[in-house]
Amino acid sequence: MIETVHLRKEFGTKVAVHDLNLTVPLGRVTGLLGLNGAGKTTTIKILATLLRQTSGTVSVGGLDPVRQPRAVRRRINLIAGGERMVYARMTGRENLWYFGQLYDVPGRVLRPRVAELLDLVGLAEAADTRVERYSRGMAQRLSIARGLVNDPDYLLLDEPTLGLDAPIARDLRRVVAALAERGKGVLLTSHYLAEVEQLCAHVYVIGDGRHLAEGTPAELVAQSGCHRTVRVAVVELTPRVEAAARAFAPAVRIAPGGVVELSGPGDVAGALTSTIIEAGGALKGLEIAEPTLEDAILALNDRPAAVIA
Amino acid sequence: MVVAWATLRRSWLVTRRAYPWSYFIGTLLLGVFTMGVAYLGLRAIAGDQVSAEFAGRAGTADYLGYIAVGATAYMFVVHGILWIGKALIQEQREGTMGALVVAPARRLPYLLGFAAFAFTAVALEVAVLLGFALLLGVRPTATGAVDAVLAVAALALAVFGMSVVLSNVMIVAGEAHITQNTVFQAMAVLSGFTFPRDYLPEALRWLGELIPITAAMDVIRGVFTAGTGLDPARLGVAALIGFGYAAAGLLTMPWAERRAMERSF
Numbered sequence: 045m046i047e048t049v050h051l052r053k054e055f056g057t058k059v060a061v062h063d064l065n066l067t068v069p070l071g072r073v074t075g076l077l078g079l080n081g082a083g084k085t086t087t088i089k090i091l092a093t094l095l096r097q098t099s100g101t102v103s104v105g106g107l108d109p110v111r112q113p114r115a116v117r118r119r120i121n122l123i124a125g126g127e128r129m130v131y132a133r134m135t136g137r138e139n140l141w142y143f144g145q146l147y148d149v150p151g152r153v154l155r156p157r158v159a160e161l162l163d164l165v166g167l168a169e170a171a172d173t174r175v176e177r178y179s180r181g182m183a184q185r186l187s188i189a190r191g192l193v194n195d196p197d198y199l200l201l202d203e204p205t206l207g208l209d210a211p212i213a214r215d216l217r218r219v220v221a222a223l224a225e226r227g228k229g230v231l232l233t234s235h236y237l238a239e240v241e242q243l244c245a246h247v248y249v250i251g252d253g254r255h256l257a258e259g260t261p262a263e264l265v266a267q268s269g270c271h272r273t274v275r276v277a278v279v280e281l282t283p284r285v286e287a288a289a290r291a292f293a294p295a296v297r298i299a300p301g302g303v304v305e306l307s308g309p310g311d312v313a314g315a316l317t318s319t320i321i322e323a324g325g326a327l328k329g330l331e332i333a334e335p336t337l338e339d340a341i342l343a344l345n346d347r348p349a350a351v352i353a
Numbered sequence: 354m355v356v357a358w359a360t361l362r363r364s365w366l367v368t369r370r371a372y373p374w375s376y377f378i379g380t381l382l383l384g385v386f387t388m389g390v391a392y393l394g395l396r397a398i399a400g401d402q403v404s405a406e407f408a409g410r411a412g413t414a415d416y417l418g419y420i421a422v423g424a425t426a427y428m429f430v431v432h433g434i435l436w437i438g439k440a441l442i443q444e445q446r447e448g449t450m451g452a453l454v455v456a457p458a459r460r461l462p463y464l465l466g467f468a469a470f471a472f473t474a475v476a477l478e479v480a481v482l483l484g485f486a487l488l489l490g491v492r493p494t495a496t497g498a499v500d501a502v503l504a505v506a507a508l509a510l511a512v513f514g515m516s517v518v519l520s521n522v523m524i525v526a527g528e529a530h531i532t533q534n535t536v537f538q539a540m541a542v543l544s545g546f547t548f549p550r551d552y553l554p555e556a557l558r559w560l561g562e563l564i565p566i567t568a569a570m571d572v573i574r575g576v577f578t579a580g581t582g583l584d585p586a587r588l589g590v591a592a593l594i595g596f597g598y599a600a601a602g603l604l605t606m607p608w609a610e611r612r613a614m615e616r617s618f
């Protein structure tokens with residue numbers, strides 16, 4: 045597994061990462077979430093041996109990236125969305141061939157692997173077209189294939205679906221899930237929280253380089269103190285219905301158009317609708333909105349770290 | 354060495370696509386122009402007369418031959434540095450540096466791949482330039498085949514060492530233009546390409562010694578211009594400084610790459 049202990053990174057006087065303890069085990073996708081500037085990319089670059097931490101230790105499968113960078117590089121790879129990371133003047137196939145050489149992948153392994161990867165990212169047809177003629181999404185898919193060319197044990201993904209079309213992003217999520225199932229350790233940062241919710245078994249939330257919270261997406265939502273919201277739409281908002289709803293809970297909000305809305309812990313949907321019906325209201329609709337990871341992240345970032353820890 | 358070979362092949366693929374013939378023609382024109390000016394200058398202004406002082410300092414009275422060797426060597430050096438020394442900053446500009454650095458390949462074979470390509474391309478340019486010199490009546494001479502090979506090897510090593518160091522400077526500064534032009538200007542004045550270094554004040558002569566190209570050029574001059582043969586002392590200095598630059602550059606490269614990685618992937 046990848047493990048950081050008291051990881052800290054300073055850029056001059058700016059502290060980008062404060063005392064971060066992180067574990068990325070094999071066989072699952074671990075999420076790293078935070079708002080812009082939280083320190084996600086900096087952390088990933090340190091794990092990838094591209095940067096060196098100011099203090100703290102990092103271990104990648106028992107290896108130290110500072111002392112054994114080349115051994116670490118053989119076992120990891122990095123895919124950063126929004127960065128091309130492939131050669132524009134070479135074709136997709138030539139790119140993968142060249143990177144295969146940089147990883148010293150033997151020819152008899154490399155040849156089928158390149159074909160397989162091109163297939164995996166849907167570039168088999170464009171394999172012999174130069175990257176400068178690729179669309180943005182195609183170039184990014186090639187860069188994903190590049191990230192797999194050494195069959196890494198650990199894959200570091202920094203916003204890999206940035207700017208990809210929905211179907212392609214969905215295919216990539218399938219690939220990532222399958223890699224974790226095959227035993228790879230994946231660290232994923234993404235601004236698409238639905239993606240994180242779907243893929244990640246464990247999520248770290250950081251803000252301003254500090255650890256804010258961690259857990260499964262469901263645990264994070266619970267920790268964040270966000271509640272589900274019940275919305276009951278009535279056909280006609282009579283004064284009697286309104287009074288009954290307000291009496292039900294002081295936190296009830298009544299929106300124009302006759303929507304009674306209540307957020308809170310526990311399951312109040314049944315009791316609230318019964319109350320409205322008993323007061324003579326006729327229901328037009330009922331919606332129960334579960335809090336999302338997005339609500340949780342925003343809520344977590346509004347609080348000082350100490351409160352959450 | 355797999356990496357060196359792969360990088361050589363990559364350079365070939367990319368160059369074939371990126372720089373059509375106009376590139377070679379453009380670079381050749383520079384050398385041709387330099388020699389043409391020297392030729393006209395000699396004919397029109399100096400009236401075919403080279404001063405005894407020049408002959409004494411250059412070790413030859415053949416001014417055109419002197420310029421031909423200087424212009425050819427200068428092209429060899431400048432183009433070598435442009436290919437090898439700019440390889441990494443080119444990766445940075447293309448956005449591929451992160452992908453390169455995150456791979457386990459060593460930088461020495463990578464740069465040797467570029468060097469192999471560079472020196473092949475430059476050899477072609479040198480051949481064409483010397484052909485032009487022949488047309489102007491220059492008769493290139495060397496004091497011996499072994500001398501010639503060793504002198505060119507010393508210059509190639511100096512170019513490589515210089516390129517490795519410049520590579521670091523460029524990726525740390527995130528800039529190539531100012532760096533390369535400063536170095537090219539300094540070399541043109543200090544390293545004995547266009548006039549004998551004896552004309553320089555002593556302080557500048559010593560400054561020139563900091564450039565690994567300078568000692569190698571002294572060796573080149575002995576073999577190809579003055580006819581005094583291989584100067585073992587200068588060859589030793591050239592080899593020492595050339596290897597020193599290459600080693601120092603390769604050892605500090607991981608640091609330079611991390612500095613570059615702070616800015617982008």
Ligand SMILES: Nc1ncnc2c1ncn2[C@@H]1O[C@H](COP(=O)(O)OP(=O)(O)OP(=O)(O)O)[C@@H](O)[C@H]1O
Nearest residue numbers: 055058060079080081082083084085086087615616
């Ligand atoms: N080279 C650098 N020099 C100075 N400050 C830096 C440098 N790189 C990053 N930072 C700062 O460190 C902090 C963390 O940056 P980082 O890129 O890791 O954030 P991030 O979580 O990836 O953000 P985003 O979601 O925008 O990608 C930011 O405040 C950033 O300005």
Ligand SMILES: [Mg+2]
Nearest residue numbers: 084085086202
């Ligand atoms: Mg980032």
